[in-house]
Amino acid sequence: MELNDRKIQILQAIIMNYLETAEPVGSRTISRRLPLGLSSATIRNEMSDLEEMGLIVQPHTSAGRIPSTKGYRLYVDHLMGLSGKPMERFDQLRGLLQNKYVQLDSLMKEMGDILAELTKYTAIVDMPQFRKTRIKRLQLVPLDQYSMILVVVTDGNIVRNNVIRTRHPLQVEDTYRMTDILNEHLAGRTFDAITPEEAAAMKREMQADSTMMEGVWDAISNMLRYADNIDVFTSGATNILNFPEFSDIARARALMEVFHEKDKMLSLVDYDLKEDESMKITIGSENTIEQLKDCSVVTATYKYGGQNIGSISVVGPMRMDYDRVIGTLDYLVKDFQNMFADNEEKEQKKPTE
Amino acid sequence: MELNDRKIQILQAIIMNYLETAEPVGSRTISRRLPLGLSSATIRNEMSDLEEMGLIVQPHTSAGRIPSTKGYRLYVDHLMGLSGKPMERFDQLRGLLQNKYVQLDSLMKEMGDILAELTKYTAIVDMPQFRKTRIKRLQLVPLDQYSMILVVVTDGNIVRNNVIRTRHPLQVEDTYRMTDILNEHLAGRTFDAITPEEAAAMKREMQADSTMMEGVWDAISNMLRYADNIDVFTSGATNILNFPEFSDIARARALMEVFHEKDKMLSLVDYDLKEDESMKITIGSENTIEQLKDCSVVTATYKYGGQNIGSISVVGPMRMDYDRVIGTLDYLVKDFQNMFADNEEKEQKKPTE
DNA sequence: TGTTAGCACTCGATGCGATAGAGTGCTAAC
DNA sequence: GTTAGCACTCTATCGCATCGAGTGCTAACA
Numbered sequence: 047m048e049l050n051d052r053k054i055q056i057l058q059a060i061i062m063n064y065l066e067t068a069e070p071v072g073s074r075t076i077s078r079r080l081p082l083g084l085s086s087a088t089i090r091n092e093m094s095d096l097e098e099m100g101l102i103v104q105p106h107t108s109a110g111r112i113p114s115t116k117g118y119r120l121y122v123d124h125l126m127g128l129s130g131k132p133m134e135r136f137d138q139l140r141g142l143l144q145n146k147y148v149q150l151d152s153l154m155k156e157m158g159d160i161l162a163e164l165t166k167y168t169a170i171v172d173m174p175q176f177r178k179t180r181i182k183r184l185q186l187v188p189l190d191q192y193s194m195i196l197v198v199v200t201d202g203n204i205v206r207n208n209v210i211r212t213r214h215p216l217q218v219e220d221t222y223r224m225t226d227i228l229n230e231h232l233a234g235r236t237f238d239a240i241t242p243e244e245a246a247a248m249k250r251e252m253q254a255d256s257t258m259m260e261g262v263w264d265a266i267s268n269m270l271r272y273a274d275n276i277d278v279f280t281s282g283a284t285n286i287l288n289f290p291e292f293s294d295i296a297r298a299r300a301l302m303e304v305f306h307e308k309d310k311m312l313s314l315v316d317y318d319l320k321e322d323e324s325m326k327i328t329i330g331s332e333n334t335i336e337q338l339k340d341c342s343v344v345t346a347t348y349k350y351g352g353q354n355i356g357s358i359s360v361v362g363p364m365r366m367d368y369d370r371v372i373g374t375l376d377y378l379v380k381d382f383q384n385m386f387a388d389n390e391e392k393e394q395k396k397p398t399e
Numbered sequence: 400m401e402l403n404d405r406k407i408q409i410l411q412a413i414i415m416n417y418l419e420t421a422e423p424v425g426s427r428t429i430s431r432r433l434p435l436g437l438s439s440a441t442i443r444n445e446m447s448d449l450e451e452m453g454l455i456v457q458p459h460t461s462a463g464r465i466p467s468t469k470g471y472r473l474y475v476d477h478l479m480g481l482s483g484k485p486m487e488r489f490d491q492l493r494g495l496l497q498n499k500y501v502q503l504d505s506l507m508k509e510m511g512d513i514l515a516e517l518t519k520y521t522a523i524v525d526m527p528q529f530r531k532t533r534i535k536r537l538q539l540v541p542l543d544q545y546s547m548i549l550v551v552v553t554d555g556n557i558v559r560n561n562v563i564r565t566r567h568p569l570q571v572e573d574t575y576r577m578t579d580i581l582n583e584h585l586a587g588r589t590f591d592a593i594t595p596e597e598a599a600a601m602k603r604e605m606q607a608d609s610t611m612m613e614g615v616w617d618a619i620s621n622m623l624r625y626a627d628n629i630d631v632f633t634s635g636a637t638n639i640l641n642f643p644e645f646s647d648i649a650r651a652r653a654l655m656e657v658f659h660e661k662d663k664m665l666s667l668v669d670y671d672l673k674e675d676e677s678m679k680i681t682i683g684s685e686n687t688i689e690q691l692k693d694c695s696v697v698t699a700t701y702k703y704g705g706q707n708i709g710s711i712s713v714v715g716p717m718r719m720d721y722d723r724v725i726g727t728l729d730y731l732v733k734d735f736q737n738m739f740a741d742n743e744e745k746e747q748k749k750p751t752e
Numbered sequence: 753t754g755t756t757a758g759c760a761c762t763c764g765a766t767g768c769g770a771t772a773g774a775g776t777g778c779t780a781a782c
Numbered sequence: 783g784t785t786a787g788c789a790c791t792c793t794a795t796c797g798c799a800t801c802g803a804g805t806g807c808t809a810a811c812a
Contacts, residue, residue, distance in 0.1 A: 070803095070804090072803070072804055072805085073804075073805080074803090074804080084755080084756095085755070085756050085757080086756090086804090087755075087756050087757070087758090087806095088754085088755055088756070090804090090805065090806075091754095091755090091806095093805090094805090094806080104804095104805085105764095106762085106763060106764070107761090107762050107763060107764095107804085107805070107806095108761085108762045108763045108764070108802095108803065108804050108805060109763080109764080109803080109804070109805090110803080110804065110805090152504055182542060182543075183540060183541060183542060185538060185540040185550070187536060187538040187550055187552060188536060189535060189536060189552060189556060190535075193556075195550070195552065195556075195558060197538070197540055197548070197550055197560070199540060199542060199548065203542060203546075203548075203562065205548060205560050207550070207558050207560075209556060222575060283637065284636065284637070284652070284655035284656070284659070287648065287651065287652045287655060288652070293648045294648075295640065295646045295647075295648055295651065298640065298648065298651075299637070299640045299641065302637035302640060303637070306637070423774095423775090425774070425775055425776085426775075426776080427774090427775080437784080437785090438784070438785050438786080439775090439785090440777095440784075440785050440786070440787090441783085441784055441785070443775090443776065443777075444777095444783095444784090446776090447776090447777075457775095457776085459791085459792060459793070460775085460776070460777095460790090460791050460792060461773095461774065461775050461776060461790085461791045461792040461793070462774080462775065462776090462792080462793080463774080463775065463776090
């Protein structure tokens with residue numbers, strides 16, 4: 047059967063109506079709504095065809111139609127008018143991204159919160175892969191005789207820190223000297239770019255400089271290797287409670303639970319995308335996670351240095367306002383990427399050593 | 400009417416039964432359960448008295464009884480057997496508290512998560528008042544020509560950092576020198592202990608040392624004044640969905656919403672306690688927050704240097720397992736306080752300047 | 753050939769009455 | 783003081799009739 051223009055118009059009308067009301071759409075509604083001057087009977091015939099084509103389904107015999115996964119897919123891929131309207135309320139985020147506060151965890155959390163608030167859906171933020179960003183500066187901060195904190199600042203002024211313990215008593219001057227050596231070797235590079243041979247060489251060189259460096263390098267390389275917290279944040283999980291499709295408490299709970307299962311969320315936001323697409327939409331049964339079979343997920347990835355280093359997702363009901371979600375995500379990701387880019391520029395005027 | 404021993408036994412039986420089942424308790428149930436050899440009719444008489452005393456209520460005429468706020472209060476204050484049984488699963492937290500990872504936000508968040516998981520209720524963690532803890536060390540980390548990060552480590556190896564911008568171009572050596580000056584003046588003191596006069600004097604002294612210090616001191620004092628993030632974290636908010644009393648979606652949503660209103664949560668965990676009590680229990684209608692009228696809140700405060708600096712709370716249904724919650728909270732708070740105490744000891748062996 | 757009016761049919765939602773059952777309060781007997 | 787017995791109350795549940803939205807089909811129409 048051919049999907050002619052009229053069928054498309056009707057499908058679109060059904061979907062848009064359903065997006066608003068969350069109620070099955072009947073032929074009369076469409077007949078009145080569409081300015082085609084067609085009676086409900088004609089619409090019924092067309093709807094019957096659309097159902098046969100698998101684009102819409104009937105919850106039960108005497109109900110209206112709702113879009114199927116396939117129907118949404120068609121809508122998202124071809125029918126949806128991408129409104130590039132500028133988003134308000136982003137100023138708040140802008141402020142954050144302008145380096146005012148740069149604790150990675152807090153930043154990502156805040157991003158998720160804002161996204162959840164803007165979209166009214168649930169946001170899932172995947173931590174950027176620290177190891178793929180460039181080290182701007184390292185600094186050892188002495189704490190007491192046997193411990194210090196290693197502060198690492200990477201591009202985007204992302205700060206992370208770990209406690210390091212040593213076997214030999216520390217002097218404050220030692221930490222300064224070690225800091226200088228560390229920066230000399232590592233500043234301006236990404237963690238990933240450091241080969242094992244190089245690391246070994248660095249270690250030897252450092253130990254030659256001071257016996258005390260011994261434990262330090264191990265701790266550092268340890269941190270670099272393991273401390274890349276692959277992690278996800280979920281924000282606005284409870285937003286889904288506002289949608290009638292999840293007013294069943296059991297279903298709501300199942301969703302809540304899955305939102306807090308980190309491995310499932312990680313598999314969800316997996317940003318293993320083709321190079322050219324930066325936005326992935328998974329609709330209903332296309333989801334691999336059982337509990338999300340009635341949900342849609344829009345995932346946007348962000349890049350750094352040409353590589354995907356993380357992603358941001360929105361999870362909502364299948365009748366999600368795809369248009370707005372995509373617009374918001376797009377804006378958000380671009381801003382976030384700019385944060386890294388801006389700092390790369392500034393990098394030119396380094397503090398003079 | 401006198402609350403004799405038998406009445407107390409019956410009340411206790413009613414409460415304990417209701418804690419388990421969340422169903423109104425009938426006279427027959429008590430008659431069978433209590434080894435007093437009393438018939439249900441006798442129990443009914445006693446229950447009638449207990450109701451007259453306001454300790455139990457009937458949801459409707461032909462239903463069993465459930466404890467009233469007053470009844471729970473009596474139970475919590477006098478009847479409950481405080482089982483000091485040691486808690487398992489705390490090892491995880493122990494690890495965290497042993498300085499392995501010391502980002503304040505993450506630590507507090509993790510504490511909330513563990514508490515929520517252990518109790519199966521919702522945990523609310525109030526950030527410790529940074530300003531009342533003692534500064535162990537400050538460190539300026541240069542970023543680029545016009546910005547650097549001020550890292551502050553306080554007792555308990557709590558790390559916080561803020562970006563500082565300057566008008567004058569920076570040299571790396573400057574940041575080292577400034578760091579030394581900062582530590583000389585501020586290390587070992589609490590933010591609160593610094594008087595305005597003292598601060599002004601410090602500023603003058605610093606500016607004499609270097610013109611570049613100008614903007615720096617302002618930024619620092621700014622950070623100390625405003626950056627004490629009075630904040631709360633809510634963990635396991637969705638746990639309450641598991642309780643039948645909140646299976647009504649509207650009520651569940653109202654609760655969820657209130658959990659995310661930071662000011663309300665702050666008012667909730669207000670740790671304005673009498674000096675001698677470290678645990679406050681608010682039951683049902685005793686709550687000032689409307690949405691929590693059916694909930695109970697157990698709040699434990701933690702001290703540092705003799706002052707309350709924060710609190711940890713558990714929110715659950717009125718038929719909460721008070722006993723277990725109190726035990727868990729008590730354990731958690733003690734451990735957390737030890738973290739500060741331990742580090743105070745270590746403080747003796749400072750790194751040699 | 754496409755469109756439409758008309759109509760029988762389906763099925764969920766709603767409302768109502770009857771019923772069952774849990775639990776009470778009261779009374780009278782022990 | 784305790785208890786058996788009983789009438790009473792109230793909720794929860796089930797069946798049943800009804801309503802109405804919406805469909806599919808057929809026949810007539812342009």
